């Protein structure tokens with residue numbers, strides 16, 4: 596079965612179960628049309644998905660956005676209502692139906708506020724850009740490059756929920772940080788070919804801000820859009836695309852350092868191939884969209900790996916917990932053997948167009964020699 600179809604079926608089934616739980620608890624409160632609410636809620640997601648499959652104009656994405664936000668709320672509201680009702684039934688004797696009903700009203704208010712307010716607040720908060728400074732010591736870095744600045748952008752997901760206005764605003768924030776090199780670690784475009792031109796033009800403008808330009812690698816979403824379409828458009832601007840390859844940066848400054856880039860982990864990443872024939876006495880920085888590639892870098896001599904993909908879990912508190920089940924490296928800095936791994940939280944969104952206490956990020960990596 597097609598991987599996307601399977602994922603969609605699992606997702607829709609989980610949504611139906613959660614909406615079923617919600618209907619059950621609303622019905623217990625005597626709320627009319629509780630089942631209808633649940634059916635409409637469950638159908639919203641397939642409707643939104645259909646609008647995307649039919650490639651309807653960007654404005655229709657509001658259906659899918661609303662469906663995913665509603666689901667993010669129901670994921671919290673439905674189990675919380677079940678728990679609160681269980682607690683109420685244990686605490687209040689059945690002989691006091693009035694008191695039970697009053698407590699059920701309170702628990703409905705608490706559960707609704709807990710589930711609904713954060714994802715709605717996160718619609719606006721998804722634009723609260725955070726620039727994170729990351730000093731990293733590289734023993735093989737020439738003294739001449741001490742303080743060299745790499746700006747990492749990742750998971751931009753240019754599309755219906757991150758447009759040219761957002762891109763311009765992000766670019767202005769980056770301009771102030773005077774990058775020597777820009778690296779883009781995958782998922783530049785969300786999933787539609789019509790968003791490739793503005794995304795690539797933005798990356799080219801970023802590249803022009805840095806004295807050594809920009810380097811890019813594919814993420815999994817490049818494959819959903821059409822990997823060759825995106826990568827050839829990027830290459831045409833002069834931005835270097837690395838697919839299991841490396842390039843030497845700032846060679847004139849004491850020999851410089853090496854940047855390697857790998858293909859997305861779902862599509863054949865090979866760190867050893869990326870650094871084949873790279874000079875062994877130079878510092879090595881690896882760009883890998885998915886952080887777990889760090890497991891495949893033993894013996895490759897990677898000093899620093901820059902990754903993304905996880906979005907930091909995107910919506911707290913459940914998002915980082917769920918992502919952590921799949922990836923032990925959710926966001927931030929980790930030391931994995933000899934390699935410093937940094938996982939950027941990304942700029943855009945995937946799933947609900949919302950970020951809750953996981954702000955979008957640009958990473959300013961400052962290299963320290965010796």
Ligand SMILES: [Fe+2]
Nearest residue numbers: 750782904945
């Ligand atoms: Fe992503």
